[in-house]
Amino acid sequence: MRPDVITRRKKSLLGRYSADLGRLITRQRAEMALRAAAIESALASRAKSAFLATMSHELRTPLNAIIGFSDLLKQADKVSIAPQQSAEYAEHISRAGHNLLGVVSDVLDISRIESGAFRLERSPASIGDLVYDAAEAMQGRIASKKQTLEVKIAPDLPLVELDYKRVRQVLANLLSNANKFTAEGGHVVIVATTESSRDVTVAIADNGIGMTPEQVDHALKPFSQVDSQYARQQEGAGLGLTITKALIELHGGRLFISSTPGVGTMAAFTLPRVVPDGAADTQPKSFLFRRV
Numbered sequence: 001m002r003p004d005v006i007t008r009r010k011k012s013l014l015g016r017y018s019a020d021l022g023r024l025i026t027r028q029r030a031e032m033a034l035r036a037a038a039i040e041s042a043l044a045s046r047a048k049s050a051f052l053a054t055m056s057h058e059l060r061t062p063l064n065a066i067i068g069f070s071d072l073l074k075q076a077d078k079v080s081i082a083p084q085q086s087a088e089y090a091e092h093i094s095r096a097g098h099n100l101l102g103v104v105s106d107v108l109d110i111s112r113i114e115s116g117a118f119r120l121e122r123s124p125a126s127i128g129d130l131v132y133d134a135a136e137a138m139q140g141r142i143a144s145k146k147q148t149l150e151v152k153i154a155p156d157l158p159l160v161e162l163d164y165k166r167v168r169q170v171l172a173n174l175l176s177n178a179n180k181f182t183a184e185g186g187h188v189v190i191v192a193t194t195e196s197s198r199d200v201t202v203a204i205a206d207n208g209i210g211m212t213p214e215q216v217d218h219a220l221k222p223f224s225q226v227d228s229q230y231a232r233q234q235e236g237a238g239l240g241l242t243i244t245k246a247l248i249e250l251h252g253g254r255l256f257i258s259s260t261p262g263v264g265t266m267a268a269f270t271l272p273r274v275v276p277d278g279a280a281d282t283q284p285k286s287f288l289f290r291r292v
Contacts, residue, residue: 058103062096069093106239113246120163120250127160127192127200127271128153134171135190138179145184149175154193158273160200166247167271173240174204174267181265182208194273199253203268211259220245220257244269 069089072081081089112118135151142149171190178188188206195201211219220241245255248269259265 055103055107059100062100062103065096066093066100069096106243109243110239110246113243113250118246118250120166122161122163124159124161125164125167127157127202130164130168130171131190131192131202134168134175137172138175141176141179142188145179145182145186147179147182147184147186147188150187150189152189152191152193154191157192157194157200158198160271160273162251162271163247167251170244170247170269171202171204173244177240177267178204178206178208178265182206198273200271200273201268202271203266205264205266207264210261210263210265212261213259216257216259 069092072079073086073089075081076086109118131151131153135149138149175188175190182188186207188204190202190204192200192202241257248255248271252272253270255267255269257265257267
């Protein structure tokens with residue numbers, strides 16, 4: 001057989017093998033894509049089911065309280081209800097209404113954040129004022145568990161251009177978690193300081209139940225709560241940390257969580273300083289909300 005014929009046959013075989021290999025790779029990639037899509041669909045379905053289960057509980061619980069106690073008050077002309085009882089029922093209705101409003105607000109916030117429709121209203125603000133306001137608002141809940149809340153603010157913190165309402169919401173979420181997951185008589189510390197980069201750092205530490213790294217990852221997912229008997233007793237749709245992380249990142253900052261089971265948790269976040277060096281915060285260095 002002539003050499004040129006042999007060469008053509010070799011090229012023909014090589015081309016055939018290459019084409020077959022290409023088709024095989026393409027088929028395998030298509031099968032992998034189908035498997036990935038099936039897994040993604042199953043995860044999305046599971047997340048949807050978890051969302052519906054969580055929201056069903058979080059909406060039904062306060063609604064049942066509102067309906068139940070309001071029905072009792074409606075029967076005041078038929079059943080004798082003491083003024084003290086009426087006030088107690090009204091308090092239950094108010095508390096349930098606020099819980100329901102909080103859940104709905106969280107869901108709307110996360111929806112707006114994920115859709116890209118969320119907008120910050122920034123202005124120069126004092127981190128010291130923010131920390132003080134958030135700590136003062138938490139004092140009632142801190143006192144109810146006989147905890148102490150210590151606040152330490154570094155001198156001459158730079159002012160930060162931020163959305164005051166939303167950063168206060170961040171502080172409220174983190175302080176609320178520290179309060180909820182710290183036992184009676186525990187201690188919570190909030191520190192505001194600045195690094196050489198001049199970014200402002202706020203850290204909230206407690207000596208509560210703590211979490212494993214896996215539990216931290218789980219807690220940062222929407223509609224998730226730490227899987228422990230103590231954590232399951234707490235109210236909430238599991239959106240607090242998700243919203244907190246998103247709000248901090250919208251400000252150009254970062255959220256860090258360090259936790260050890262049985263020791264406690266520290267949640268810290270940074271905010272970039274964008275106000276000129278001449279403007280500075282002049283809050284006191286530290287103060288202590290004493291146990292009531």
